[in-house]
Amino acid sequence: MTSRIVSFIAWLCLLAALCMTVVASPVPIDAANSTVTHTEEGRDLEKRVTRTGRATWFHAGLGNCGRRHTDSAPVVAMGKAFYDRNKGSNCGQWVEIINAKTRKKAYGQVWDSCPSCSDSQLDLSPSLFRQFATLEQGVFTAEWHFMAKGWNP
Numbered sequence: 001m002t003s004r005i006v007s008f009i010a011w012l013c014l015l016a017a018l019c020m021t022v023v024a025s026p027v028p029i030d031a032a033n034s035t036v037t038h039t040e041e042g043r044d045l046e047k048r049v050t051r052t053g054r055a056t057w058f059h060a061g062l063g064n065c066g067r068r069h070t071d072s073a074p075v076v077a078m079g080k081a082f083y084d085r086n087k088g089s090n091c092g093q094w095v096e097i098i099n100a101k102t103r104k105k106a107y108g109q110v111w112d113s114c115p116s117c118s119d120s121q122l123d124l125s126p127s128l129f130r131q132f133a134t135l136e137q138g139v140f141t142a143e144w145h146f147m148a149k150g151w152n153p
């Protein structure tokens with residue numbers, strides 16, 4: 001009788017170990033059909049990344065977000081491909097911009113896209129650009145990241 005109990009307990013332990021192995025096994029994800037990176041949460045996580053790239057200036061006007069601004073507004077145009085991937089969800093969102101050399105900091109609001117800019121580059125309205133460099137200088141290296149939606153300076 002004792003050997004039957006020992007055998008039964010051994011089988012139960014084996015069965016429990018197999019169940020735990022199955023539960024702990026990773027589940028393969030078909031990357032082509034995965035939508036995780038396309039969720040709003042995925043975009044929000046991406047926005048916390050600090051990027052470094054060229055900052056240039058442009059004359060503000062009617063932006064890709066559908067609003068008209070003057071050169072005195074703190075307007076930011078982000079790379080067109082980046083804008084398109086986010087389906088314009090960054091419109092109206094504030095960006096913290098830091099001059100990588102001088103460490104001067106200012107905030108601008110995304111209201112446009114920049115066709116010639118990469119994902120890490122920004123185009124700034126003249127008044128915002130002047131907070132970092134002269135218009136004659138024309139370019140500086142910027143570190144930047146999106147602020148949380150709803151944030152205001």
